[in-house]
Amino acid sequence: MQDGSEEHKRHKSCRNCASIIPAESEKCVFCGSYQVPGRVPVYQYAAESRFLRKFFLFPLAVVFAITIFLLEAIYDFTELGLSWITIFSFFFLLFAVFGYISEWIFLLKAKGESKDFRQGFFEWQKKLYQKSAVVSYAGMFLFVCVPLIDWSNPIPFSAAASIIWTFLLLFLIKILFPLF
Known part of the structure; x- marks a missing residue:
């Protein structure tokens, strides 16, 4: 004993x-x-802390995204415009979403259920599909334009994925929609 x-x-x-x-x-x-x-x-020691990422960094990103919208509603920033505030909020909200998803994928990698990030993504998709097919398809849609390379940390992955989706939204709002 x-x-x-x-x-x-x-x-x-x-x-x-x-x-x-x-x-x-x-x-x-x-x-x-x-x-x-x-x-x-x-900063490197803090970035490698799973506790700080899950309970401070990603929730603060959500709070910041909501705060940007609330400040726009209260103070009416006409210089920026609602489209730019939407884009900034979208970035921080997606940063948190991709952060939590990547934490889940890295946990699968740490448990030994996957050998790298790509295989962890597919295992995550299988678990989502077992719960609900609709949620699994939504997860696939989120990752449609994100590179599935072997990421070392959830922070660079969530930042890169958020930047890609934010630029896509920026293209739609600022370039494509004004053409019509």
Whole structure:
């Protein structure tokens, strides 16, 4: 009985990918993120923290997107126009959505259900399809123009996917719709 508790104390969960690693290791053997603060810059240590991403960064992006719309309704920014406010809000809202989706995909990768981000995406699609086909098709639509390369962190993936979709919306609102 004593061996089981000692074995549990010798291992801990990675801050970034939630894999089980030895307690004394400085870097995760699976994702390469540092486990001890002070070894890397503060911004990199914070970006590798799954807790900070899930409970602060992505929810703050949603709050910021809603705040932009509320400020427009209260103060009427005529200089920017409603289309630009819609575009900025759309970016932050999609940043949060893609962030949570990529956290789920990276968790599948950490559990060993997938070997890379692309396979994790397909596993995520299978799980969505088991719940509801409509939700699965909506997930496929979100990823239609996002490159499925092997991303190292959810933050660059969600930023890149949000930028792609924001530029698509910008093209529609500012270039295509005024033609009609």
